[in-house]
Amino acid sequence: MADPDTTSAFVAWFKDHNGALDASSMQLSDIPGHGKGALAVRDIPDGHTLFEIPRDLTLSTRTSSLPERFGRTAWKNYGLDKGWVGLILCMIWEESLGNTSKWSGYLNILPSTFITPMFWTDDDLNELKGTAVVDKIGREDAERDYNEKLIPAIQSRPDLFPPSTHSTCFSVERYHVMGSRILSRSFHVEPWTNEDLEEDHDHGEEDGSDDQENLEANVSQSSAMDVDEPSENAEPPQEQTQKMDEDGEDEEDIDNPADIAMVPMADMLNARFESENAKLFYEENILRMVTTKPIKRGEQIWNTYGDPPNSYLLRRYGHVDVVPLRPPLKGEGNPADVVEIRADLVVAAASHRSKGDMQERVDWWLELADDDTFVVETDCEVPKELISLIHLLLLSRADWQKLQAKEKLPKAKLTSDIIPIAIEVFRKRLEEYSTSLKEDERLLEDPALSLNKRNAVIVRLGEKRILKCTLERLQSLKTTVGRGNTNKRKDMQPSEKSGQGKKARR
Known part of the structure; x- marks a missing residue:
């Protein structure tokens, strides 16, 4: 259970950095069986803005100052522009800065322990024999990137990465923690362009649907990118928004790894099969979480992972969905399996x-x-x-x-x-x-x-x-x-x- 003081500190940090939260509608709470999530504190109508996030408050290789300080040419030479290793390094570096980091109030609330198969014992992993999960965990691929890219990079710049911090802040354990945070919480956030806006309007309904709906984000909950599902670095399947694995195996499926971003507050919402009642939308300078249907007081506010199969949910998030199945199957399980x-x-x-x-x-x-x-x-x-x-x-x-x-x-x-x-x-x-x-x-x-x-x-x-x-x-x-x-x-x-x-x- 999260510390209430940590939650309060996070909300304060969010507001101090120009984030807007409608606290009269939504609050962060510890929810049995779901960890931290968002609850409606009053009846909320459809189309209501729950919170707004400045684009520069998202954490990515675009917004962190590390790539510029490291040098863009050197960044590419060390392979930090491919896969997730660059974002992982940015997150570890920002965390190593402590309270001087712009994102310290956000990083402090993120989980450091996970129940995903990446951290399972061999005995538990044996239970997954035959499933689509086993070959997609990717721990070896992740550690290969750690040893072949991240370690040489930090050793080349002792001014940015003091040697005294290598065994603590930049350990392989922290690398896996950051990779798992990305795997379970990141979003795909493309840069804003006028072309994006025009394209979204083209997809609007002919009856002149609300402009808000026509601005539905290129911002999609990052659920990993592979039906071959890659690792902690790592399936969603088809309708899922594209994501990447730590090992970057699926990097060809996404235009630019820099589009992968951590989005404070938005990643606090949980997801469940066909339960979505809020969605992230984007505008030129902000991202907005907007309700997509009325929500009753006391109900959980759900975002979406795109309703992927349980093999995907378990590998990325450490949980599964169990709801009534549809014909020709009977019983309970995940209809998207x-x-x-x-x-x-x-x-x-x-x-x-x-x-x-x-x-x-x-x-x-x-x-x-x-x-x-x-x-x-x-x-x-x-x-x-x-x-x-x-x-x-x-x-x-x-x-x-x-x-x-x-x-x-x-x-x-x-x-x-x-x-x-x-x-x-x-x-x-x-x-x-x-x-x-x-x-x-x-x-x-x-x-x-x-x-x-x-x-x-x-x-x-x-x-x-x-x-x-x-x-x-x-x-x-x-x-x-x-x-x-x-x-x-x-x-x-x-x-x-x-x-x-x-x-x-x-």
């Missing part, structure tokens, strides 16, 4: 029936489709790219050569020869977990289960439900096809959503 299926599982399942050079076809697929991971969502539809890849692997040599000449992927159609291979893919994917679906359901009934393990079980259970549902539908379709009734099944069409994976590192 996804399962990732690697292309190598597809290749292995099709290998015994392939009629040509598998590697040649896989290489061609990677060049043309740029996808080595397929994403299955809670609609339990087979991704069309997965089906297309199976078709590619099964083509005769002559048909394969024709396809090469056209540079066009095979159509995604679930035929009698494709379905059995797809079934094998989903079976093999289910086998990658160390527990069964029923075992996980029983584990959740244990009141003594630790928080970390409970969250891990919820994540893997959500993935297994999707796999089981899709597998059952494929098996049913196989039976229907076997009877020659392919036209009677319209509930098992391939998903139109593209695979969300990144090209294989080979």
Whole structure:
């Protein structure tokens, strides 16, 4: 629980630095199960401004003076302009300045302990085996940046980074803490331009909707950038706003790492699946948090992370969402959950029936489709790219050569020869977990289960439900096809959503 004095000091700091807060509408409080958050202290109407943040009060590599003092050329030479390492260094440096830093009142209220998998024990991490979380934690990548970029940089400027502070302020532990703060709390804040304003107006409704709505921010809650979800440095998935990992693995997905910023006060709002009732908007000199629907007194004020899957929420924020699921799934979980299926599982399942050079076809697929991971969502539809890849692997040599000449992927159609291979893919994917679906359901009934393990079980259970549902539908379709009734099944069409994976590192 946060110290009330620290909260009061933060609010005072915010106001002293030209931040505007409507304290008659909103207050920061400790909320059971959610840490610190914002509560409505009165009924608040839709379209009400809760607080305003001067742009220069956001903390980024644009607003910190460190990059200029270090020298822009040297900043680039040390690789501090790529990924998150530059922002992490700025935050550590500002913290090392103590009360002389412009952001001291803000940094003092930020958490220094986290319950994300980055800080889990090996025993707890084993509970995530088979999930989309394991390969995206990124601790090794983060520490590589620390050792290869940050350490050489601070050693080169003892005037800015006194050697006596290296083992304390600039330790790898502080590096991970700052990286986790960015991962869980940063926003994507682009510079203001007239072009941005015009573009936002173009997206407004034709009926002349409120100008405020047309100014909806390029400011988006930074939830990490990868469905391959990167590390503490690190998925959101598609509708999510772009974010980055400490290791900068996804830096190509964002225009400029300098757009990643810490936004005081805005990052105090929590988020929950489809609960958003406030949103950050931007103007030339300020960012404004505005309600998007009426909020009753005593209710929590929610921002949005874009409703990502639990694997993403756990990795970035250390919590999961559990709400009623939607058909075809039953029970409770996260309706935004996804399962990732690697292309190598597809290749292995099709290998015994392939009629040509598998590697040649896989290489061609990677060049043309740029996808080595397929994403299955809670609609339990087979991704069309997965089906297309199976078709590619099964083509005769002559048909394969024709396809090469056209540079066009095979159509995604679930035929009698494709379905059995797809079934094998989903079976093999289910086998990658160390527990069964029923075992996980029983584990959740244990009141003594630790928080970390409970969250891990919820994540893997959500993935297994999707796999089981899709597998059952494929098996049913196989039976229907076997009877020659392919036209009677319209509930098992391939998903139109593209695979969300990144090209294989080979």
